[in-house]
Amino acid sequence: MDPYKEDRIRYSAAALARLAFAAVAAEIADRAAELVPVAPDASVKELSVSRARDLYDVLERLEAAAVVYQRERGDAWGEIGRAMGNWSAADVEFSFGEAWKEWRAALEAPVCSYYAPASGSHPRLPEAAYEPRYTGVRLDDWAVKHGVGSGPCPVSWTLPALDVLEEASRIVHAIDRAVRSDVGPADLAELYETKAEIYTRLAARIGPDGSIAEETALALARAGDLRRQASPGCPHTDDHAADEEGKVDRPSRVSAS
Numbered sequence: 001m002d003p004y005k006e007d008r009i010r011y012s013a014a015a016l017a018r019l020a021f022a023a024v025a026a027e028i029a030d031r032a033a034e035l036v037p038v039a040p041d042a043s044v045k046e047l048s049v050s051r052a053r054d055l056y057d058v059l060e061r062l063e064a065a066a067v068v069y070q071r072e073r074g075d076a077w078g079e080i081g082r083a084m085g086n087w088s089a090a091d092v093e094f095s096f097g098e099a100w101k102e103w104r105a106a107l108e109a110p111v112c113s114y115y116a117p118a119s120g121s122h123p124r125l126p127e128a129a130y131e132p133r134y135t136g137v138r139l140d141d142w143a144v145k146h147g148v149g150s151g152p153c154p155v156s157w158t159l160p161a162l163d164v165l166e167e168a169s170r171i172v173h174a175i176d177r178a179v180r181s182d183v184g185p186a187d188l189a190e191l192y193e194t195k196a197e198i199y200t201r202l203a204a205r206i207g208p209d210g211s212i213a214e215e216t217a218l219a220l221a222r223a224g225d226l227r228r229q230a231s232p233g234c235p236h237t238d239d240h241a242a243d244e245e246g247k248v249d250r251p252s253r254v255s256a257s
Contacts, residue, residue, distance in 0.1 A: 014072040015159035016129040021065040023128035064099040189226035
């Protein structure tokens with residue numbers, strides 16, 4: 001079960017990565033602010049080192065989120081390394097390659113199911129990217145409250161836009177994944193309908209293209225077939241279709257005597 005799937009499909013991968021990065025940054029700011037006040041009672045033992053260490057752990061998550069975001073924006077490992085103080089591309093990939101792979105895998109399959117059926121499902125994406133619309137509103141409120149950014153929506157209004165080419169690529173991967181996962185016909189039909197809608201916009205952007213028109217038509221036809229499979233329908237649908245062509249022999253009506 002993935003209640004936020006329709007929300008995420010409207011965001012680019014870079015936008016989702018930026019939300020994840022922003023959420024960790026806000027968490028660090030809140031945690032750091034908590035370290036500023038001094039306990040009024042000197043007898044109260046402040047766990048300063050422990051809390052500072054916790055903050056350091058979150059800073060490591062922020063750095064990994066920043067690398068993921070830069071990768072989604074198209075930066076190579078070498079470019080990121082130069083921004084980090086002349087790290088080599090190999091060193092950056094060694095340090096953050098696993099985080100990048102995990103992020104991309106989570107984009108492909110955002111929800112995983114535990115082995116115990118009672119446990120339900122669990123998001124693989126960071127919460128901020130898994131629930132992007134809610135995250136955007138929350139971070140907008142956070143930014144306005146702290147006086148950072150400009151305008152009423154300093155986070156959600158300036159996220160990297162979703163390009164139709166990226167949408168097309170993502171829906172093709174989503175359909176392939178769904179077919180391999182043996183999802184139900186209704187869910188698969190929805191994906192094909194989404195593909196047709198995206199390809200229609202793609203055709204409007206790049207102009208007449210026979211292959212795109214063909215893909216759109218095939219997607220709509222496949223969606224229609226799947227919708228018919230998903231609906232209970234009439235048990236004698238085939239007979240009705242054949243009857244229209246005069247191929248069904250009706251039994252003679254016997255009058256009651």
